[in-house]
Amino acid sequence: MTIIIGQCYKCHNSIEIEVNQTAIHEKLRWYLSYNCPFCSAAIEMDDVNLLPEDIRQKVFLEEGEWEIIVENLEKQKRLIIKCLRQIFGISTNELYQKLKELNAKSGVIYSGTKVEMDWLYTRLQMNGVESIIVQRK
Ligand SMILES: [Zn+2]
Secondary structure (H helix, E strand, C coil), X not given: CEEEEEECCXXXXXXXXXXXXXXXXXXXXXXXXXXXXXXXXXXXXXXXXXXXXXXXXXHHHHHCCEEEECCCXXXXXXXXXXXXXXXXXXXXXXXXXXXXXHHCCCCEEEEECHXXXXXXXXXXXXXXXXXXXXXXX
């Protein structure tokens, strides 16, 4: 669980928001909830896959950003692209673009929260890709 500072949708005060992520049966889920101390608004939200980007960035501030690294990336590139396409459902072009940007940083194929990277690690492993998770410095 991570506590981030966000804005109440109703009174727009800054409040603490609780964010949870879990990986169950290969599905990544997130939950978000708060009880606003100013206006008593109560919110609970949940969805699957990666966190919405604005919330994700705030979680990074609290718990760091994590990277997943594959050794011998060049050799396994085709397999990894296939896996990532399956996992995230993005087009091959988008993915090549993303890998190109990341490649300069020696084998990093994706970055995100710790739970997201643990989940990705498992998904990759199921497809025969070994990787390691490190915290971005
Ligand atoms: Zn409020």
